[in-house]
Amino acid sequence: MTPFTIAVLPGDGIGPEVIAEAERVLEAVGERFKVKLALSRFPIGAVAVASAGDPLPAETRAAVQGADAVLLGAVGDPSLDKAPRHLRPETGLLALRALLGVYANLRPVTVYAVLADRSPLKPERLHGVDLLIVRELTGGLYYGEPRGRDETRAVNTLTYSAAEVERVARVAFEAARERRGLVTSVDKANVLEVSQLWRDVVTRVGRDYADVRLEHLYVDFAAMKLIAEPAAFDVILTENMFGDILSDEAAVLVGSLGLLPSASLGAGTGLFEPIHGSAPAIAGQGIANPLGAIASAAMLLRHGLRLAEPAAAIDRAIQAVLAEGYRTRDIAGPGDQSIGTKEMGERVVERLGEAMRPSPPPRSRSTPASRT
Numbered sequence: 001m002t003p004f005t006i007a008v009l010p011g012d013g014i015g016p017e018v019i020a021e022a023e024r025v026l027e028a029v030g031e032r033f034k035v036k037l038a039l040s041r042f043p044i045g046a047v048a049v050a051s052a053g054d055p056l057p058a059e060t061r062a063a064v065q066g067a068d069a070v071l072l073g074a075v076g077d078p079s080l081d082k083a084p085r086h087l088r089p090e091t092g093l094l095a096l097r098a099l100l101g102v103y104a105n106l107r108p109v110t111v112y113a114v115l116a117d118r119s120p121l122k123p124e125r126l127h128g129v130d131l132l133i134v135r136e137l138t139g140g141l142y143y144g145e146p147r148g149r150d151e152t153r154a155v156n157t158l159t160y161s162a163a164e165v166e167r168v169a170r171v172a173f174e175a176a177r178e179r180r181g182l183v184t185s186v187d188k189a190n191v192l193e194v195s196q197l198w199r200d201v202v203t204r205v206g207r208d209y210a211d212v213r214l215e216h217l218y219v220d221f222a223a224m225k226l227i228a229e230p231a232a233f234d235v236i237l238t239e240n241m242f243g244d245i246l247s248d249e250a251a252v253l254v255g256s257l258g259l260l261p262s263a264s265l266g267a268g269t270g271l272f273e274p275i276h277g278s279a280p281a282i283a284g285q286g287i288a289n290p291l292g293a294i295a296s297a298a299m300l301l302r303h304g305l306r307l308a309e310p311a312a313a314i315d316r317a318i319q320a321v322l323a324e325g326y327r328t329r330d331i332a333g334p335g336d337q338s339i340g341t342k343e344m345g346e347r348v349v350e351r352l353g354e355a356m357r358p359s360p361p362p363r364s365r366s367t368p369a370s371r372t
């Protein structure tokens with residue numbers, strides 16, 4: 001059997017730390033499920049600027065285009081915050097998304113019941129929260145031309161074509177069909193022409209999905225409702241920048257940015273990355289939460305390689321480890337002892353064996369095993 005090739009782009013800051021644990025889990029899954037996965041690393045972001053003078057070097061471009069899936073950590077380095085655009089780490093990530101044509105970014109937001117006390121929201125508000133943000137990823141303000149600045153003026157351009165809106169809308173409606181049958185499209189149609197086009201196109205596409213209910217919200221109210229009544233959402237469909245903002249906001253429901261994964265999909269190779277960034281303040285300390293990266297590896301198996309069983313095993317292992325009370329610092333409560341990035345990865349690998357049996361009985365949080 002030819003192996004699946006996975007291009008691994010660890011990136012900057014905590015990226016390499018969390019990706020090392022995702023790799024550990026993928027390797028364990030490969031062994032246990034007898035799936036051949038060939039993982040190779042390539043530079044992106046600030047490390048690539050340092051080594052090749054380019055945040056997305058030719059070597060990395062070639063590798064991702066030939067891969068079956070791409071796993072990415074995070075990019076970003078404060079030392080390059082004032083660098084010209086072509087030398088910014090974020091430019092490498094945007095170029096990667098454009099190169100792969102991954103226009104639909106799926107950001108599932110699942111509240112782990114055992115972490116309900118880690119959210120500032122009242123537990124009753126979190127009950128039943130299970131939503132999916134479908135963020136348009138290769139258009140909008142991030143990519144619009146003209147763009148630029150001089151000393152006294154700057155410009156960015158928000159533009160979408162009907163075709164760009166339609167293809168991502170279809171992804172959202174298809175997803176809602178498999179879920180609870182509700183799409184909430186988020187825009188600013190009371191002000192922006194682009195949003196008016198967005199709303200018209202989404203409404204038209206929605207007619208093809210009679211079994212899915214469609215509602216439209218303005219982004220300001222959507223941001224409020226996401227905190228006030230998060231269980232009211234199923235699939236949130238929105239443009240690039242609104243989706244970026246709303247997904248970090250949604251992390252508050254779950255308890256930490258470090259928990260949330262994503263899958264970016266188009267016609268070809270998919271890109272899988274946690275939604276968080278390079279977290280420079282905690283980089284190098286071995287304390288970052290790797291579960292978002294590990295859950296992204298699960299999405300890679302599910303959406304990128306169509307390996308649903310091993311993906312589900314990883315998700316169950318994450319649930320089991322959390323149910324046992326293991327916590328990295330970002331999700332540790334008062335009185336909880338925390339474990340490091342590497343140990344969290346190791347715990348997930350240990351539970352993988354158990355998770356291969358369907359529905360393992362999660363141990364109660366009141367018996368937190370022998371944590372060190």
Ligand code: NAD
Nearest residue numbers: 074075076077257258275276277278279280282288289330
């Ligand atoms: P960030 O996501 O890096 O960090 C925000 C906060 O969340 C910080 O307090 C950080 O310590 C915490 N955090 C993030 N991930 C964590 C994890 N896995 N475990 C524990 N805590 C975690 O966002 P920021 O500080 O706004 O940006 C830092 C850099 O990352 C910038 O250069 C930015 O451009 C970049 N960035 C990159 C990506 C990406 O590569 N996809 C995403 C967001 C930000």
Ligand code: IPM
Nearest residue numbers: 075076090093094244275277
């Ligand atoms: C994300 C990040 C990126 C984005 C940045 C680093 C370009 O915030 O993946 O959410 O805005 O898309």
Ligand code: MN
Nearest residue numbers: 244245248275
């Ligand atoms: Mn973001």
